[in-house]
Amino acid sequence: MNTSVEISYYPLNVEYIPPIKGFIERMNKYEKLRIRTNGMSTQVFGEYAIVMQALTTEIEKSFELPHSVFVMKIINADLDIV
Numbered sequence: 001m002n003t004s005v006e007i008s009y010y011p012l013n014v015e016y017i018p019p020i021k022g023f024i025e026r027m028n029k030y031e032k033l034r035i036r037t038n039g040m041s042t043q044v045f046g047e048y049a050i051v052m053q054a055l056t057t058e059i060e061k062s063f064e065l066p067h068s069v070f071v072m073k074i075i076n077a078d079l080d081i082v
Contacts, residue, residue, distance in 0.1 A: 001047070001048045001076055002045070002046065002047060002048065002076075002077060002078035003045070003046070003047075003048040003051050003052075003074060003075065003076055003077070003078070004043065004044070004045050004074070004075050004077060004078055004079040004080065005043065005044040005045075005051055005055065005072055005073065005074050005075075006041050006042075006043050006072065006073045007041060007042050007043075007044065007055070007070060007071070007072045007073075008040065008041045008042075008070070008071045008072075009023050009042075009062065009068070009069070009070055010068070010069040010070075010071070011062070011065055011067070011068050011069075012067035012068070012069065013065060013067070019062060019065050019068070022062075023042075023058055023061075023062050024037055024042055026058045026061065027042065027044065027054065027058055030046075030050070030054045032046055032047065032050050033045065033046040033050065033051060033054060034046060034080050036080070043079075043080070045078050045079070045080040046078075048076070055072075
């Protein structure tokens with residue numbers, strides 16, 4: 001099953017840009033995923049199990065920074081329109 005996830009990351013820290021860029025860079029290393037970013041969020045597209053495993057791994061790494069907030073929307077369809 002394919003999925004699409006829209007995710008926003010809010011590190012509650014004065015230096016918030018480096019953690020966001022780091023999260024996006026790590027997500028871009030997953031070859032089986034398609035990642036799209038804009039000023040409001042990051043979209044992740046791919047096979048459900050692969051997307052969720054990548055998000056679990058990378059969100060856990062991001063939680064090493066205290067007070068990190070993630071907001072996600074998940075749909076059971078690939079909405080990546082190229």
